[in-house]
Amino acid sequence: MTAPEQSDVASLVETDRVHRRVYTDPEIFVLEMERIFGRAWILVGHDSQVPEPGDWIRTSIGLRDVVAIRGADGAIRVLYNRCPHRGMTVCVPAKGSGRRLVCPYHGWAFDTAGKLLGVPQPAGYEGGVDAGDARRSMAAVARVDSYRGFVFASLAADGPTLVDYLGDISDTLDNFCDRAPEGEVEAVGLPLRQTFEGNWKLHMENSVDTVHPGFVHRSSVEAAQGHISESGAAEDADQAIQMFNANGFTLNQWDSTDIHGYDGGHVYMDGFYRGGIIDPDRKDPVFQEYKSRMAAAYGEERTNRIFARETFNNLIYPNLSFNTRFQQLRVIRPVSVDRTDIHSYVFRLKGAPEEMFHTAVKFVSTANSPASPVLADDLAVFEQLQLGLNSEGSEWIDLSRRSGREEAFGNRGIRDKATSELPMRTMLGAWRRYMAAA
Ligand code: FES
Ligand SMILES: [Fe+2]
Structure with missing residues (x-):
């Protein structure tokens, strides 16, 4: 198969429909890695994962294996995780620490900026080997920047700054951090990892698809409803039961909330959890203590504004999905056209009671862990979706629900009722712009 022409690629996404090749064609996937993941700002980690000089984590930008490492100067750099000698992966574990990175194959050593420190048997090289020789150093990713402790990198030397790239969606990252009395969050432990046999975009689209829960998650909704009707008030139910029950929202209830999209392909949905321990304004002593610590830090008025900014899934294009109220963050990592990894992180609000x-x-265990019946449903759907998309017969996918009913919102944004397919159209609009650009 030859690589699709740019005009070809652009024609695969129309206003209200998209061609199935966008999810199934391996050549399109290769182009996505180059034109989207090779240009966009991609989250590579959080400050708190590499607190000390020499701390590093292994992560990825599209298909590129990279290492985010804190240097002796305190700055975080992102290096291609590839030895300049014979191409070995230098950092094999998920994380580590040390003043030097040493390649496990033949022992070439690099400093925290990737600069060559030395090789075994330098006399074997004509004229010896210069420490710091750029051709023999680990290459650095073109741009690294951070926003409120979230570290992003871009493989492209040119393009919008991180702040411009984020635009108004940065307000949801602010809210993620502002919910901590100390204004900072900290990543805890290594991520939960899941894999599914489907295209990466299916997960992004599904996390802002409000029509599916009533169908896909019906078994856990019904189990929760049964439990609540036997045991009495939902208020007394366990957090997991309340979360399962919330997926039983009717379509009219969903449409009492909004969904928002921005030019850059970023999207977020309003919060919809009500009552009990998932109520945005809980009455229990733990939450009251948390609220009073927030008020002490920010004052009553600002605290109320922070809590009033209630969103559920927030997506930063192309592959980041997070929840501000429960400090959860997922990185969707494409592996191939029909295989995707999900890494789910949980954060601690600095200064909040430990019970928070x-x-x-x-929340993460119930919604995103390998033990979650909700995620199990979604993953099963992604795999069946991929099979459906692979079969010929009908070449186009319909994305027209509530099309044309959006209203302008904020700075270059649109919004509509939550059952709209606005988020899919927004993300695929961004997809089209990246893919069609030379
Ligand atoms: S491949 Fe790294 S030292 Fe040889
Ligand atoms: Fe779901």
């Missing part, structure tokens, strides 16, 4: 962290852990 337990609620966040419970």
Whole structure:
């Protein structure tokens, strides 16, 4: 198969429909890695994962294996995780620490900026080997920047700054951090990892698809409803039960909330959890203590504004999905056209009662862990979707629900009721712009 022409690629996304090749064609996937993941700002980690000089984590930007490492100067750099000698992966574990990176194949050593420190048997090289020789150093990714402790990198030397790239969606990252009395969050532990046999975009689209829960998650909704009707008030139910029950929202209830999209392909949905321990304004002593610590840090008025900014899934294009109220963050990592990894992280709100962290852990366990019946449903759907998309017969996918009913919102944004397919159209609009650009 030859690589699709740019005009070809652009024609695969129309206003209200998209060609199935966008999800199934391996050549398109290769182009996505180059034109989207090779240009956009991609989250590579969080400050708190590499607190000390020499700390590093292994991560990825599209298909490129990279290492985010804190240098002796305190700055975080992102290096291609590839030895300049014979191409070995230099950092094999998920994380580590040390003043030097040493390649496990033949022992070439690099400093925290990737600069060559030395090789075994330098006399074997005509004229010896210069420490710092750029051709023999680990290459650095073109741009690294951070926003409120979230570290992003771009493989492209040119393009918008991180702040411009984020635009108004940065307000949801602010809210993620502002919910901590100390204004900072900290990543805890290594991520939960899941894999599915489907295209990466299916996960992004699904996390802002409000029509699917009532169908796909019906078994856990019904189990929760049964439990609540037997045991009495939902208020008394366990957090997991309340979360399962919330997926039983009717379509009219969904449409009492909004969904928002921005030019850059970023999207977010309003919060929809009500009552009990998932209520945005809980009445229990733990939350009251948390609220009073927030008020002490920010004052009553600002605290109320922070809590009033209630969103659920927030997506930063192309592959980041996070929840501000439960300090959860997922990085969607494309592996091939029909294989995707999901890394789910949980954060601690600095200065909040420890029980708030337990609620966040419970949220992640219930919604995103390998033990989650909700995620199991979604993953099964992604695999069946991929099979459906692979079969010929009908070449186009319909994305027209509530099309044309959006209203302008904020700075270059649009919004509509939550059952709209606005988020899919927004993300695929960005996809089209990246893919069609030379
Ligand atoms: S491949 Fe790294 S030292 Fe040989
Ligand atoms: Fe789902």
